[in-house]
Amino acid sequence: MDRARWQQALALLPVCLALTFSLTAVGSSYWCEGTRRVAKPLCQGHPGGSHCIHYSSGSGDNGSQAVQYIWEMGDDKFIQRRFHVGLWQSCEQSLGSADERCRSFQSVVPAEEQGVLWLSIGAEVLNILLTLTSTILLGSRVSYHSSGFHWLKVDASVAILMALAGLLAMVAHMMYTTIFQITVNLGPEDWKPQTWDYGWSYCLAWGSFALCMVVSVMATSRYTAARLEFAEKKSMQGSQHSQHDFQEPKASEGVWETDAAPGLAGRALVSVSGHLPSDALGKVSMC
Template sequence: MDRARWQQALTLLSICLALAFALAAVGSSHWCEGTRRMTKPLCQDPLGGLNCIHFSRASGSGDRQRDDSQAVQYIWETGDDKFIQRRFHAGLWLSCEENLNSTGEQCRSFLSIIPAEEQGILWLSIGAEVLDVFLILASAILMGSRVTFHSSRCNWLKVDASVALLMVLAGLLGMVAHMMYTTIFQITVNLGPEDWRPQTWDYGWSYCFAWGSFTLCMAVSVMTTSRYTAAHVKCPEKQRVQTDSGNPPYNVSRPEASQCAWQVGATPSTAGHDLVNISGHPPPGATGKMSVC
């Protein structure tokens, strides 16, 4: 495999990796991860539990019936013991948090959590992410055809130029979409519903995949543009060499003045006319044919 073919295969691999990163980021819900502080629920079983509040009821004395509405609950947990930390993760589509018994997760739409005035920005972010995926997919198809039908012709340069343009557009769209989502999440942390606001949070692996896809897009665009520029400079020279080799020039030397005139037939010379008049007029008494350059 020559160097050009190797560079094209490496470019195709980078585009496929960027596409995989973008798809994983868009489809997952681990853009942001953290913990949420919530109050423990009351114990529902007589033995109690670690994730609930233990309490006791005041019992009636004598034969009087106990009025549950007047009963007093004595809660033993105070301070930080009344709260529990629950892990959560959120993405473009869902926000999920673990159950109290840690046997699963309960999820809800992230669109229903953010403030109403920010929902339009979230849709713009989602649209930019989806368009980013389609642009990378189109670049992968074009570069795949470039590698499959390998040729050194100059008409393939248009494919390299198209791939460079599509990848830089995909990278810019992805960058804008990531920044919009980050802004929306930070606003939701401050202004979101009380039963969702996290206590601590950080970016997850999906967010890293999204920015990794952006980095690959820009790197592929730079590599393809550099290869296109180098090939665009060499292509006219190559075409000129091929044209010159197909039509070799004829090196015809101009005849000397002494050879411009030659005698075709027999031309007897008379005395005193040893030199032939090359002006086009034969000397007097000369017969025969004569050619003059």
């Protein structure tokens, strides 16, 4: 692989990374992570369990008058359950097991905010499509090395597409952040988290945005440099042609001054002297 193709392959690398980050982030459910405070259930049939409330029944003749003694007090009656949320679903840890219980994130978002959620998802999908188109264009530049193809137009197209992809990604991430915070405050009680923070998928999504903007700047720089180089070559070629066209009249004028002028003057003198009378020859003078 020559140096030009190696540079083109390096330019393709950040675009592929941006596409991979976007696909991974959109498909995962770790945009936000946290814990929920859930009350423990009664230990019915599991007296030794650590995720339930232990109780004992007092002795009595009548079952309705039995007294139940609960040993857990204060925060011991609650358990912290981990959860993680993405664009599509929200998953929560099950009690007493490593399994997770998942449900659609749209089902916990308030009804008046669900349209904004779909706008965020649509912007993420458009971001992926634009990044994929840029990847195909740059990949064709690496695969098909031909001087007849207008590679300047490819750089200009990639710069515009990646800038649009980055702007769409930024808007989508900000809309999702707003929707999640509104859901935390106004969502159902059986979903509201006690503590939460952004997850690794959210970081990947913003990393994809940063790569999109970097690729756009790089493509714009390549396009500008190529245009300046092309304009400089064109101006140099035009100056060479103008110098060549300007030197030809000078050469003809030099010949006229050195050789052609005396010959013409001599012939004019002979022709004039042939028509004058013999006594007027002495009066002819040349200035």
